[in-house]
Amino acid sequence: MQVRGFTELWVRSDMTSDFWAERDEDIITWLLTRRSVRQFLKNPVPAEAIEQLLKAAIQAPSAHNRQPARFMVIQKPEVKLRLAEAMGADFLRDLLQDGVPLASAKAQVERSRQRITEAPLDILVCLEIESLDNYPDQKRQQAEYIMAVQGVAMAAENLLLAAHCLRLGAVWLCAPLFAPETVRRTLCLPDSWEPQGLILSGYPAITPEGRSRRPLAELTRYD
Secondary structure: OOHHHHHHHHOOOOOOHHHHHOOHHHHHHHHHOOOEOOEEOOOOOOHHHHHHHHHHHOOOOOHHHOOOEEEEEEOOHHHHHHHHHHHHHHHHHHHHHOOOOHHHHHHHHHHHHHHHHHOOEEEEEEEEHHHOOOOOOHHHHHHHHHHHHHHHHHHHHHHHHHHHHOOOEEEEEOHHHHOHHHHHHHHOOOOOEEEEEEEEEEOEEEOOOOOOOOOHHHHOOOO
């Protein structure tokens, strides 16, 4: 499917059933070809493409339409390095506490640092805590928080799919979940922004083969 053709799908408002019928097969094929890309060319991602990624992300559904997702776009090499080193210090500490040998722990931290610093575009995806409704009981408040996390995750998936549409590679890293205060402090984020994940993106240097999936029969029940 051509990028221009698919971009048309989410900017048009006059789409009829016939319009979709002609494209259903292409859309499914396109969804099945998304990959987690970890190696990128050095080419920068154009500002127009970044805006398209973010516009796609904010179209994701969210409970009560609270739109809890927030985004920090990181392109400056010095900021990427500062973030990678700060997170890396936490990562190394945790690995050593888990009993991982020092050499192995340092190798894992270095691999993470390279991925974050070498990607042309890093987008931190956060949850805005102040967007949540307040309930008097813990059970409903916990459900409210989970709904917000789901909304952020759907926004992130929209962003990943938009990247695929634009012929960009992208990968989701959950590392910020393990060092939220470090990430918030390093990037001078508002206290109400809770880091959820980091999306690395750019034009793919290598597009990996698809990884196997468990059979649907193991994952699905019908009634």
